[in-house]
């Protein structure tokens with residue numbers, strides 16, 4: 001069998017080596033359990049190596065991998081490809097610039113997917129510049145066409161998405177980029193869990209700050225990642241950002257945000273023109289006390 005290779009793609013050797021390595025990392029980091037998860041990467045415009053079904057990704061060897069074309073035909077390999085490979089094939093069809101796809105069930109990101117919450121708030125500079133906004137694909141019945149259909153809208157504009165009640169999907173220009181994006185998704189999900197869940201408060205970045213971070217991302221050659229919500233934009237009763245500014249009730253100036261509703265928490269009012277009511281201040285003090293109690297209980301601050 002002959003394939004069309006050119007310099008655009010890594011060799012079979014390189015791709016198979018990377019897939020096996022990513023499988024080990026995925027399993028070792030508890031991003032999957034048992035035989036879960038799948039990885040694929042292109043070696044030509046129309047062929048991919050992918051992981052087999054029924055094999056733990058932590059114990060996979062190169063001879064277990066399957067070569068397929070983008071129509072789903074198996075070209076080489078003794079094992080069956082993953083049943084979730086339809087999702088990968090759809091990513092490649094939607095965006096020809098994608099050369100690798102990773103799917104896993106990392107616990108924090110999967111928890112957000114189960115809660116029905118996208119990771120779409122700008123609270124961390126690196127996340128805005130790197131992984132960007134992480135949207136939530138609607139629930140889809142495993143093994144059906146619903147799954148590829150659910151992720152298709154995000155493939156050209158974003159770098160990753162959550163799969164409702166299921167897990168996470170990332171893609172990239174090569175296998176390691178797709179894997180690092182999966183690491184970034186889980187890391188950002190954990191940070192969201194600590195700030196919003198444990199501490200109960202996150203200072204969102206202002207519209208201006210997000211504008212500058214996205215400009216830097218664009219200058220580094222990444223045009224995907226969407227636009228996460230900046231301070232207060234898209235919150236209850238406040239319109240979402242339009243072209244970098246909230247459509248009304250929120251104008252940023254000099255790094256300070258004057259939003260329609262305030263984020264009166266422990267510190268965010270210090271730089272904005274919003275005014276905190278006494279009730280808000282009491283709430284903030286209560287949150288701070290709870291956090292101090294949790295930290296003390298866990299041996300911090302002694």
Ligand SMILES: [Zn+2]
Pocket residue numbers: 036037084103104105166167
């Ligand atoms: Zn899965």
